[in-house]
Amino acid sequence: MAVLKYSRQREAIYNNLRQRKDHPTADMIFADIRKEFPNISLGTVYRNLSLLSDLGKIQKLAADGIADRFDGNVLPHDHFICRRCGAMTDMDFVDTERFKEEAASRFDGEIESCSIVFYGICADCKKKEAMNLAGEEYSSEARKTVEAQPTA
Amino acid sequence: MAVLKYSRQREAIYNNLRQRKDHPTADMIFADIRKEFPNISLGTVYRNLSLLSDLGKIQKLAADGIADRFDGNVLPHDHFICRRCGAMTDMDFVDTERFKEEAASRFDGEIESCSIVFYGICADCKKKEAMNLAGEEYSSEARKTVEAQPTA
DNA sequence: ATTAATAATGAGAACGATTACTGTTTATAA
DNA sequence: TTATAAACAGTAATCGTTCTCATTATTAAT
Numbered sequence: 268m269a270v271l272k273y274s275r276q277r278e279a280i281y282n283n284l285r286q287r288k289d290h291p292t293a294d295m296i297f298a299d300i301r302k303e304f305p306n307i308s309l310g311t312v313y314r315n316l317s318l319l320s321d322l323g324k325i326q327k328l329a330a331d332g333i334a335d336r337f338d339g340n341v342l343p344h345d346h347f348i349c350r351r352c353g354a355m356t357d358m359d360f361v362d363t364e365r366f367k368e369e370a371a372s373r374f375d376g377e378i379e380s381c382s383i384v385f386y387g388i389c390a391d392c393k394k395k396e397a398m399n400l401a402g403e404e405y406s407s408e409a410r411k412t413v414e415a416q417p418t419a
Numbered sequence: 420m421a422v423l424k425y426s427r428q429r430e431a432i433y434n435n436l437r438q439r440k441d442h443p444t445a446d447m448i449f450a451d452i453r454k455e456f457p458n459i460s461l462g463t464v465y466r467n468l469s470l471l472s473d474l475g476k477i478q479k480l481a482a483d484g485i486a487d488r489f490d491g492n493v494l495p496h497d498h499f500i501c502r503r504c505g506a507m508t509d510m511d512f513v514d515t516e517r518f519k520e521e522a523a524s525r526f527d528g529e530i531e532s533c534s535i536v537f538y539g540i541c542a543d544c545k546k547k548e549a550m551n552l553a554g555e556e557y558s559s560e561a562r563k564t565v566e567a568q569p570t571a
Numbered sequence: 572a573t574t575a576a577t578a579a580t581g582a583g584a585a586c587g588a589t590t591a592c593t594g595t596t597t598a599t600a601a
Numbered sequence: 602t603t604a605t606a607a608a609c610a611g612t613a614a615t616c617g618t619t620c621t622c623a624t625t626a627t628t629a630a631t
Contacts (some may be wrong), residue, residue, distance in 0.1 A: 272598050272607045293589080308610045313589060315608095329483040331534070334588060347528065358522060366518065366535070370510060375542035376499065382483070383518070384534045390527035424578045424627050445618080460581040465618060467579090486617060 276300075276307055277315045284316075284325055285339040290346070290355040292334040330355070330384055343380075349389035351396075358385055428452070428459055429467045436468075436477055437491040442498070442507040444486040482507070482536055495532075501541035503548075510537055 279300055284291070291299075297312045316337055320327045326338040330348055336355055344359035363381060371378045388396070431452055436443070443451075449464045468489055472479045478490040482500055488507055496511035515533060523530045540548070 270599090270607075274598080274608055276609075294587095306610065308612090310590080310611080311609060317590090327483065329481055331479070331481040345522075347526070347530070349528065350531070358526070367537070370497075370537055374499070374510070374537075376501065376545055377540045378499070378537050379502070379539040381538070382534075382536045385519070385522055385526075385530050386533070387531040388529045393528055422578075422628085426579055426626080428580075458581070460583085462582080462619075463580060469619090 271318075274315075276304060276311050277318070279303055280312060280315045281319055281324065281339075284319075284337055287339065290328060290336040290338050292336060294334070296337065328355070328382070328384075331386070345383040345385065347385040347387065347389070349392055350386055351388050351392040354389055354391075356389070358383075426467075428456060428463055429470070431455055432464060432467045433471055433476065433491075436471075436489055439491065442480060442488040442490050444488060446486070448489065480507070480534070480536075483538070497535040497537065499537040499539065499541070501544055502538055503540055503544040506541055506543075508541065510535075 280296060283296055283299055293309070293312050293316055296316070297309050300307055300312065316325065316327070319325045323341060326341050328336040328338055328346065330336065333353060343363050344357055345363060346355055347358045348355050363383060367378060367381045432448060435448055435451055445461070445464050445468055448468070449461050452459055452464065468477065468479070471477045475493060478493050480488040480490055480498065482488065485505060495515050496509055497515060498507055499510045500507050515535060519530060519533045522533070
């Protein structure tokens with residue numbers, strides 16, 4: 268993969284991601300792009316997302332249990348993931364750089380980046396929960412009740 | 420899954436994880452436990468790791484591109500992942516609680532937990548790199564060279 | 572101890588997310 | 602315009618993980 272060539276599909280994928288404020292999975296982008304390119308392949312979406320991510324034009328985000336998310340905002344910022352509805356939102360008000368420096372100053376290796384992900388219940392889900400609206404309507408399998416003694 | 424019953428496999432998995440200082444994948448634990456239980460199944464390892472994690476006896480860790488890691492240390496602490504060799508080590512000297520509070524104070528939803536992962540080059544790999552010892556011996560496919568212009 | 576109830580197991584199929592392959596199409600540069 | 606190689610669509614393969622199910626093991630009550 269020496270010289271990069273232009274492709275309309277890549278441009279569309281990049282533009283789509285930049286315009287969105289959510290943090291879509293490859294599949295969500297695929298579904299959206301399909302409207303413009305009805306026979307684009309999922310592989311093309313993955314290939315270009317990973318390429319764009321390598322180029323530093325977008326960010327790839329890994330999180331607990333869910334599929335990788337992509338973010339058109341490459342500036343360092345943190346994220347929140349709702350355990351109830353799975354929504355991922357920005358948390359750009361914490362000074363990550365300060366953390367990174369604090370950690371780097373006491374670490375032997377070389378710190379390049381830092382991913383901070385908060386988990387909890389988003390404002391929307393909290394509100395819905397308070398109203399006691401049809402609990403199962405928006406809940407996932409996230410809550411598991413285990414009422415027993417641990418081993419050992 | 421109402422009442423938990425004892426199992427030797429689960430105990431072995433739990434003890435194995437507690438004794439290790441690395442942050443193994445399910446597969447690494449499987450390989451190790453197999454020495455004691457030659458015909459334990461990988462599914463059993465996954466089932467118990469996920470059960471122990473639900474019970475709060477161990478921690479499940481998600482990270483970028485790599486398989487889930489497990490940690491016998493359930494106290495809140497952060498991690499570092501080496502992009503070169505993949506090793507995951509503890510970074511318990513940053514005050515995560517302070518971060519969480521700072522974030523929570525300015526956030527509408529409810530923050531339950533927070534995962535902080537630093538990425539970079541560990542001290543060992545840095546040393547080896549400096550010595551210029553057979554570069555490919557310990558490097559993975561992590562480094563991709565893309566020498567071209569981004570789209571758009 | 573024996574038994575009944577049911578949790579946990581081992582083996583392997585199934586699954587979702589992602590990557591790799593293959594033959595065809597498209598962009599670029601000569 | 603034609604040669605070259607990148608990018609494509611389509612699809613198979615891979616990986617990590619979960620699920621199914623018939624069998625085994627643990628527990629509680631006889």
